[in-house]
Every structure is written in C-alpha cells, then in structure tokens.
Amino acid sequence: MSKVVVVTSGKGGVGKTTTSASFATGLAMRGHKTAVIDFDVGLRNLDLIMGCERRVVYDFVNVINGEASLKQALIRDKAHDNLFILPASQTRDKDAFTTEGVGKVIDELRESFDYIICDSPAGIEKGAMMALYFADEALIVTNPEVSSVRDSDRILGILGAKSKRAEEGLEPIKEHLVITRYSASRVATGEMLAIEDIQELLGIDLLGVIPESGAVLQASNAGVPVVRDEVSNSGQAYQDLISRFLGEELPMRFLDTEKKGFLKRLFGT
Amino acid sequence: MQSDVNETEATLPVDENLNFDFSSTSVSRSELDSPALEIKGSMFTLPVLRLQSTDMELIAKDLSQRLAQHLRFFEHAPVVIELDHLDEQANRLDLPALCALLRQAHLVPVGVRQANPEQAKAAIAAGLAVLKGGGNAAPRSVSTSPANQAEVAPASTKQTETASPRPEALPAKVVSQQVRSGQQIYARGSDLIVLAAVNAGAEVIADGNIHIYAPLRGRALAGVQGDTSASIFTQSMEAELVAIAGNYQVFEEGPAKDIYSRAVRIFLDDTHINISPLS
Numbered sequence: 001m002s003k004v005v006v007v008t009s010g011k012g013g014v015g016k017t018t019t020s021a022s023f024a025t026g027l028a029m030r031g032h033k034t035a036v037i038d039f040d041v042g043l044r045n046l047d048l049i050m051g052c053e054r055r056v057v058y059d060f061v062n063v064i065n066g067e068a069s070l071k072q073a074l075i076r077d078k079a080h081d082n083l084f085i086l087p088a089s090q091t092r093d094k095d096a097f098t099t100e101g102v103g104k105v106i107d108e109l110r111e112s113f114d115y116i117i118c119d120s121p122a123g124i125e126k127g128a129m130m131a132l133y134f135a136d137e138a139l140i141v142t143n144p145e146v147s148s149v150r151d152s153d154r155i156l157g158i159l160g161a162k163s164k165r166a167e168e169g170l171e172p173i174k175e176h177l178v179i180t181r182y183s184a185s186r187v188a189t190g191e192m193l194a195i196e197d198i199q200e201l202l203g204i205d206l207l208g209v210i211p212e213s214g215a216v217l218q219a220s221n222a223g224v225p226v227v228r229d230e231v232s233n234s235g236q237a238y239q240d241l242i243s244r245f246l247g248e249e250l251p252m253r254f255l256d257t258e259k260k261g262f263l264k265r266l267f268g269t
Numbered sequence: 270m271q272s273d274v275n276e277t278e279a280t281l282p283v284d285e286n287l288n289f290d291f292s293s294t295s296v297s298r299s300e301l302d303s304p305a306l307e308i309k310g311s312m313f314t315l316p317v318l319r320l321q322s323t324d325m326e327l328i329a330k331d332l333s334q335r336l337a338q339h340l341r342f343f344e345h346a347p348v349v350i351e352l353d354h355l356d357e358q359a360n361r362l363d364l365p366a367l368c369a370l371l372r373q374a375h376l377v378p379v380g381v382r383q384a385n386p387e388q389a390k391a392a393i394a395a396g397l398a399v400l401k402g403g404g405n406a407a408p409r410s411v412s413t414s415p416a417n418q419a420e421v422a423p424a425s426t427k428q429t430e431t432a433s434p435r436p437e438a439l440p441a442k443v444v445s446q447q448v449r450s451g452q453q454i455y456a457r458g459s460d461l462i463v464l465a466a467v468n469a470g471a472e473v474i475a476d477g478n479i480h481i482y483a484p485l486r487g488r489a490l491a492g493v494q495g496d497t498s499a500s501i502f503t504q505s506m507e508a509e510l511v512a513i514a515g516n517y518q519v520f521e522e523g524p525a526k527d528i529y530s531r532a533v534r535i536f537l538d539d540t541h542i543n544i545s546p547l548s
Contacts (some may be wrong), residue, residue, distance in 0.1 A: 150450050153468050157449030201468065201486075203447050 002110040005117050006135035006173075008159075010151030012122030012268050014143045015180035018216055019238075020119035021210040022227035023050045026131065026242035028083035029227070032114040035074065037105075039131035040121035041096060044050065050077065063090040066099035067069035070108050079228070084113075097130045106134045124158060133164050137174040140204065143181045144192035149201055152177075156202065176207035178241065179207045183212045184256050208241030231260025273433035287346050300517075313380070318371075319351045324361040329370055336374055347403060348376050349400060360390070364395040416491065441477070448473055448487065461491075478502070484530070490517070500536040502547070511542060518542040 017040075024036035030164040038046035039062060047053040052075045058068035064087070070086075077083035086105075105230065109116045120131035132138065138159055142152040150187060159173050160166055166173075186192040197247050199206055210216075214230030219225060227242070229235035233254045322328060336343055348371065355362060364381075371378045380398035381388065442456035444463045450470030455460065461475035462483050467500045471487035473479055476509045477499055484505035490513040492499030499513055506528050510519045514535055521541040522528060524544070 044371065122505070150470055153450040156447075160446065161452070171387075201466075203466065240315045 002113055003115050003136045004067075004110070004134050005115060005137045005139060006120055006132045007117060007139045007141060008128065008132055008155050009141040009148070010121035010122065010124065010128075011143075011148045011211060012157040014141050015216075016122070016141050017045045017119055018211075018220060018226065018255065019139060019141050019178055020117050021046060021225040022235075022238040022247075023242060024115070024128060025050075025074055025083060025225040026076070026227045026238055027115050027117075028077065030246070031082070032241065033082045033112070034111045034115045034117065034219040035084045035109050036117040036119060037086040037088060037109075037131075038119050039127045041088050042090065043121065044090055044246060046119050047075070047085060048086050048172035048223060048229065049220050049225065050076070052085055052087075053223070056087045057058060057176055058182050059087045060105070061092045061096040061134065063105055064096060064098065075229050080174045095126065097126055099130070099133065102130050103134060108161075111253040111258040113127055122155065122170045126198055127157070128155075129162060132159055132173075133162070135159070135163060135178065136165070136171050139176050139178050139182055139207065140202070141178045142202070144179060144183075144187060144195070144198060146193065151191065153202060155188070156204065175204045177202060178210065178243070179206070182209050183210045184254075195252075206252070209235045209246055209252055209255060210241070289381045315347055315349050317351050317382075319354055320362070320367075321354045323355060325363065325366055325370060332370070332374055336376075343377050346376055347379040347474065349376060350381045350397075351383050352381055352385075352388055362391075364391045364397070368395055368397070392524075393433065442475070443520045444473075447483075450487070467503075475499070485511075488512075489535075491535075497537050499537075502533070503535075504535045505530045505537075511544075513537040513542060516540050516542055 005023075007016050007023065017038075020036055024034045025036045035217070036046065038044050039060075040046070041061060041152055043146055044059075055075050058073035060073065062068040063070050067195055074084040074086055077085065086109075106116060118131040118135065121127040131156075140152050140156060142148050156175060159175065165171065177199065179198060182195075183192060187194050195206065195209060203229050211233045211235040213226075213232055216226050216227050216234050218234075219235075226232065227236050227238040228242045230239075237254055240253060243250055272493070275330060281308050320328070328536055350364075352362070352369065367465050368378045368449065368521055378397060380400045381392040382400040384399055384406040392399050395510035410432045438455070439459040441460035441462050443455070444454055445465060447465040448454055448467045448471040450468050454474065454476035456465075456477065456479075460480065460486040461473055462480045462482075463473060465483045466483040467481055467487045467489065469486045472490070473481070473487070474490045474493055476492065476494045476496065479487070479489050479494050479499075481501070481503040483503075484507050485501075485503035486507045486509070488510040489501045489503070489508060490510075490512040491501045493512075495514050501511055501513065506524050508520055508524060509531055510517060512518070514537060526548060528544050537541060537546050539544065
C-alpha cells in the first residue's frame with residue numbers, strides 16, 4: 001500500500017523543504033521506492049536542495065496539463081535509484097493546480113511508489129491546499145516559537161476539515177509533529193518554546209526533533225539532503241525520525257545542551 | 270385514537286403566578302418586618318400527557334397499560350396535559366373527570382398547555398395552570414432520550430418580562446477535538462460543549478452556554494443572540510477574549526494571575542463580565 005505524506009507547516013522558512021528532501025531520501029536509503037513532489041509553483045526549491053536543478057526539463061504542471069508524461073518529468077536521484085523528484089514549475093502560478101489534475105498524478109504515482117512525499121509551500125493558499133488534500137499522513141514542521149506553533153495549529157485545523165479524508169469521512173490523516181531548528185540553550189534562556197509546551201499546544205505525537213545546525217545550511221547549498229550527513233546531529237536526528245516513522249521506538253536525542261557547554265558554564269569560561 | 274404519555278420534557282414557563290420554588294423560599298425570622306415569603310422563578314422538567322382522545326374509558330385503559338411499564342418513574346409525578354392534538358372534539362373534554370382519573374393513577378395534574386380560550390377557562394375552573402409554549406415537537410416514544418428534547422426556558426425571572434432570546438434550544442453541540450487556530454465553531458440555538466482545548470486564534474460561539482473541559486486559549490462568545498444569563502465554563506482560563514450577550518473583555522496581557530489557568534465560570538453581572546474561580 002502506497003502512502004501519501006504531506007510535509008507542511010503554514011509558516012515559511014521553518015524547514016519544510018529540508019525535511020521533505022531528507023525524509024524522502026532517508027526512506028529511499030532504507031529501500032522504499034519514493035517520489036517527492038514540489039508543490040511550490042513559482043518558487044521551486046526542492047530541486048536545489050536535492051541537487052538536481054540542472055536536470056529539470058518538464059515539471060509537475062506540465063504533467064497536469066498533459067504536456068509531458070509522468071515518466072518524462074520524474075527526475076531520478078543520482079545517489080539512490082529508487083528516489084524520484086517531481087519538480088515544481090518555475091514559470092506558472094498556483095492556478096495551474098486542479099483537484100482532478102493533481103489527483104490523477106497522485107493516483108498514477110501510487111501505482112508504482114511506496115511513499116509519495118508532498119512538499120507543501122508556505123501559507124494556506126491553493127498550492128498548500130493541494131499538497132495536503134490527498135495526504136494519508138502529515139509531517140507538521142514547527143519551529144520552537146509562538147508564530148510557527150500558531151500557524152501549525154491552523155494547518156492542523158485545515159487537515160482535519162479540508163482534506164480528502166476529511167471530506168469523505170474516512171479515517172483522519174495521521175499527524176506527526178516535527179520540531180526543527182531546535183536549540184536547547186535558547187530554550188533554557190526562554191527564547192524558544194520547550195518541546196513539552198509545543199506538544200501540549202498542538203496535541204499531536206512528536207516524531208522528531210531536529211537540532212539547529214550549520215550542517216543543514218551547508219547541505220542545502222551543496223544540494224545534498226542533510227540526512228546523508230552521518231556526522232552531524234541534524235543528519236542523525238532525521239535518521240531517527242525516519243526510523244520512528246517506520247515504527248521503531250527510539251528515544252529523542254540532542255535535546256540537551258552539550259556537556260561541554262555545561263562545564264564551560266560551571267567554570268565561567 | 271389513544272392517549273399518549275410522552276416523556277417529552279416540558280418546562281414550565283417561569284412565571285411568578287404559576288411556580289413557587291418552595292425549597293428555596295427563605296423566610297428571615299430575625300426581622301419582624303421582613304416579608305413572609307419570597308417569589309422566585311425556577312425550571313422543571315415535567316412529563317407531558319399528549320391527549321389524542323376525549324374518551325375517558327379509552328384514556329383510562331391506555332394510561333394504566335403505559336404506567337404499568339414505568340410504575341416507579343411516574344408515581345406522584347406532576348404532569349402537564351397537552352390539548353394540541355384534540356381538534357374539534359376538544360371542547361367535549363371533561364377536564365375535572367380527567368384530573369380525577371390521573372389522581373387515581375397516582376399522577377398529579379398541574380396544568381394544561383396548547384389550550385384554546387375555552388379550554389383555558391375550563392382548566393382554571395378545574396384548578397389547573399395554563400402553560401404557555403411548547404407542543405410543536407413530534408410525538409415520541411417513552412424510550413426516547415429526554416436530553417434530545419430539552420427545551421430551555423430562561424432561568425431567571427428577570428428574563429420573563431421580555432420575550433426569551435432562545436425560546437427553544439436545540440440539543441447541545443458537542444465538539445471532541447481540539448479547536449484550532451482559525452477555526453470557528455458556532456452552536457446555533459444551543460449550548461456548546463468542547464472536550465478538548467480551544468487554541469489561540471480559534472473562536473467558539475454559542476447562543477447558549479459554553480462548556481470547555483480543557484484550556485480556553487482562544488475566544489469564547491456565549492449568548493450571542495442576547496441571552497444575558499449565558500455563562501462560559503473552562504477548566505483552564507487562558508483566553509484572549511470572552512463575551513457574553515455582546516459584552517466582551519479582552520485579555521491583552523493574558524488573564525489576571527488569580528484566575529490564569531484556573532477553572533472558572535464567566536458570567537454577566539449587569540453589563541460587567543465577571544470571572545470567578547470554580548472551587
């Protein structure tokens with residue numbers, strides 16, 4: 001059974017595309033045939049983060065309009081041959097999306113893929129609505145700050161009301177909380193919200209916490225999803241997140257300030 | 270043709286002439302010039318006897334059959350006689366005989382409703398009260414849950430002076446999931462019960478009361494059709510805004526410390542929003 005997973009947040013710049021790229025790559029690394037779709041028409045980014053921007057010929061909108069076949073538009077990842085990217089259009093706008101058109105593409109993908117990851121644009125306009133409409137599960141990407149939590153709450157409301165599953169009265173979308181750009185030291189000083197507070201406010205299960213790290217930015221610039229960086233905390237945190245998504249029970253890591261920091265503080269250096 | 274005992278809830282319209290709540294009548298003994306009694310309005314749920322025949326024999330037979338099934342429930346129960354379903358034969362109804370019959374069956378007839386002027390006269394002569402309102406609900410079997418039929422009458426005597434803002438409330442609307450930012454829930458013509466948190470940026474609205482068995486972090490507006498007796502209850506007061514019958518209070522800096530994150534009742538005191546902790 002194939003699964004459609006939307007990566008969404010409401011707010012922009014919280015790490016949706018980074019999470020989509022790493023999540024899709026991580027699933028592929030574990031042998032699952034995965035496609036990741038960029039729904040951010042006009043502002044495409046996913047291809048950059050996946051390092052395939054120079055190989056984009058046809059895009060999602062071309063497929064919807066029947067100007068290209070799905071096979072022509074899907075870009076195979078260089079490192080994993082069971083990972084495919086369906087890029088967004090750079091030149092069209094979000095009106096290119098129709099429910100029937102997107103539905104047809106998703107149905108076609110369902111036939112040959114285990115996981116279909118939908119990278120949602122920010123906001124709650126058409127692109128975002130289309131990205132979540134066909135979802136079976138959702139990753140809600142949230143930063144530990146008030147406005148991000150508020151927007152995630154808004155998106156959760158929409159998932160529960162405007163998705164296909166909600167409209168047809170099927171089992172609701174399974175929602176997972178992903179906290180990104182987490183910094184334990186800034187939580188300690190009260191600059192960021194604590195994980196428990198975010199969970200309490202949003203009321204959904206926590207799937208993973210990705211620590212703030214320079215490795216994420218480096219990986220994005222290099223076009224290699226950070227999940228492939230085995231050394232960095234962020235890469236390992238994404239690997240843990242994928243394990244949990246696939247049913248493993250793992251403790252959350254990287255939640256505390258490092259020991260070194262503690263000793264530093266103790267000796268006042 | 271048969272008489273029909275309905276478990277349909279009837280509420281006595283609150284009217285000083287009809288109802289004395291003896292249990293809450295207090296007579297102060299300490300002051301000689303104090304009044305001997307106090308008149309209060311109160312609300313009761315009464316079984317309604319929806320008459321569909323004037324034939325006493327038929328009524329007696331049907332009644333004894335029905336009461337046999339619910340003997341304890343109806344013993345000495347006050348009943349209201351509904352005359353709505355007796356069209357042209359209505360004036361042939363022998364009210365004193367019916368009352369005697371009911372008393373014999375250990376019921377206490379207290380009034381009639383849906384009476385025409387003729388019947389009203391007869392009722393008053395028979396020592397029965399004439400009740401206003403109700404009566405347009407379809408007949409229901411005794412097994413029907415009474416809660417589905419709840420009619421809400423205003424709870425204070427003050428309200429009876431004007432027409433009730435919500436004369437016939439619907440069953441309460443129950444929401445079991447979190448109400449999230451940007452969502453709005455409106456319980457039209459009824460109370461609203463929310464079993465999960467109302468998040469910041471969300472709005473819950475009811476014509477009646479609002480009960481939130483979780484934190485209220487967003488906005489809650491009760492009695493929006495003008496019912497000043499509506500209240501808001503929450504287990505944790507963290508609201509952005511509360512309003513009752515159009516009187517609102519915003520909490521720019523969050524609720525005051527003495528009520529913040531406590532269980533409270535929010536009600537209207539004249540035009541002033543009052544928030545008191547539930548102990």
